[in-house]
Amino acid sequence: MLTDFIKEIANTDWNSSFSTEIQTQSITALESGKILLFPQLPFQVLSHENKFLTSTITNFKTKNISFNRSTGLLRGAECKGQDHDDLKKMLQRFADHAENLIRNLFSPYIHALQIGRTSFRPVEISGRVSSYRKDDTRLHVDAFPATPNQGRRILRVFTNINPNGQARLWRVGEPYADVAKRFLPQVPRPWPGKSFLLKSLKLTKTYRTKYDHIMLQIHNRMKADLEYQKAVPQCEIGFVPGNTWIVQTDHVSHAAMSGQYMFEQTFYLPVDAMLNPELSPLRVLEKMMGNVLV
Ligand code: SIN
Ligand code: FE
Numbered sequence: 545m546l547t548d549f550i551k552e553i554a555n556t557d558w559n560s561s562f563s564t565e566i567q568t569q570s571i572t573a574l575e576s577g578k579i580l581l582f583p584q585l586p587f588q589v590l591s592h593e594n595k596f597l598t599s600t601i602t603n604f605k606t607k608n609i610s611f612n613r614s615t616g617l618l619r620g621a622e623c624k625g626q627d628h629d630d631l632k633k634m635l636q637r638f639a640d641h642a643e644n645l646i647r648n649l650f651s652p653y654i655h656a657l658q659i660g661r662t663s664f665r666p667v668e669i670s671g672r673v674s675s676y677r678k679d680d681t682r683l684h685v686d687a688f689p690a691t692p693n694q695g696r697r698i699l700r701v702f703t704n705i706n707p708n709g710q711a712r713l714w715r716v717g718e719p720y721a722d723v724a725k726r727f728l729p730q731v732p733r734p735w736p737g738k739s740f741l742l743k744s745l746k747l748t749k750t751y752r753t754k755y756d757h758i759m760l761q762i763h764n765r766m767k768a769d770l771e772y773q774k775a776v777p778q779c780e781i782g783f784v785p786g787n788t789w790i791v792q793t794d795h796v797s798h799a800a801m802s803g804q805y806m807f808e809q810t811f812y813l814p815v816d817a818m819l820n821p822e823l824s825p826l827r828v829l830e831k832m833m834g835n836v837l838v
Contacts, residue, residue: 549716549779551578553649556585558641561648568819570649574699575823577719577795579781580649585788587641587703587807593634597707597805599667601631607672611635611662635662635807642701642809645788656817658696660810669712670802680800682767683717683776685825686793687759692752695826695838697813698794704785705805711782712803718776720795723762724828726772731761755826755837759794766797773799794825 551573553566562570570580589597602609606620611632618632639662647654669681676682686698704712717723739752752760766772776797783789783803791798815824822828830837 546779546781549579549781550581552581552583554584555582558585559644559648567649567651571652571819574650574790574792575818575820577792577823579716579796580790581783582788584786585645585703586786587638587705587788589634589705589707592630594707595627596631596634596664597666597705599804601666607667608663608665609635610664611639613639613659613662631664635664638662638664638703638807639809642807645701646699646790646811649790652819653813653817656814657699658812660812662810663808665806665808666804668802668804669800676767677764679767682773683715683778683797683799684763684766685720685723685759685795685797687756687763689760690747691749692756693794693812694750694753695755695815695824697792697815697818697824699790699811699813700793701788701790701809701811702783703788703807704783704803705807706785706803707805709785710803710805711784712787712806713801714781714783715778715799715801716781717778717797717799720797720825721828723766723797724825724832727762727765728758728829728832730765731758753838754835755829758829758837759825795823 551570553570555562574580601622602620603622609618609620609631611618613636618628618635621628621631623631639659643659646657650657706712734754734757739748739757742748743751815821815826818824826837
């Protein structure tokens with residue numbers, strides 16, 4: 545049932561404050577693997593920004609345009625000069641909105657929360673060609689080869705801004721504990737020195753911990769297993785324009801099947817800042833293995 549996967553929050557303002565009760569309910573739902581959905585929290589694209597609603601705005605090497613708040617750099621965009629500045633301002637504005645929302649809704653997290661990249665996704669998902677590992681139309685939990693997160697939670701805010709009424713269609717799969725039970729036994733040990741070598745060769749930005757190794761293996765094995773993709777209990781969710789949703793994508797098994805024009809803001813949260821750290825992928829895996837993984 546959809547309510548097993550989603551908790552709705554009827555809030556229509558990026559800046560509003562939330563009662564302690566709503567905050568605790570929201571965090572509890574999020575940490576237990578639910579998607580927090582704001583059915584009516586749209587991001588306003590300004591009239592001079594409408595020109596950015598085209599897939600040709602990317603440089604074709606990437607599917608997303610990304611903005612790094614700490615360096616001020618915009619990546620993946622084809623445009624220059626004033627357009628480049630305006631596009632950057634649009635991503636910056638989404639980052640500000642998402643940060644306000646998260647600060648107000650998750651105040652117990654604030655002291656520890658780290659802000660990551662902002663992304664604008666103007667390319668239609670369906671029909672996109674990629675290797676199976678990069679194919680996000682297959683159910684997966686997020687883990688990235690070059691950016692180990694060393695156990696931190698990945699928390700993402702998404703908003704569908706499609707101007708033609710097109711939904712962003714996701715599939716959502718089984719709970720993380722079930723994913724781990726199924727795939728952990730298949731994960732091989734990394735060969736000795738591998739993480740050190742990856743870091744020395746700058747193939748990873750930071751050290752790939754045992755946790756990162758396992759998460760990446762689980763991510764890849766989920767995507768490689770076509771029978772699993774079909775047979776695992778799952779639910780389809782269509783996020784319509786104006787929907788905003790918050791997900792811990794390292795925990796929630798998800799696949800994006802179709803849709804075009806969306807914003808996403810990433811945050812990272814150390815496990816110890818959670819209300820219930822036992823629910824994190826890190827602690828679940830550590831318990832299963834009887835071992836410290838970071
Ligand atoms: C993903 O995180 O796998 C993709 C989500 C999306 O672009 O809708
Ligand atoms: Fe993903």
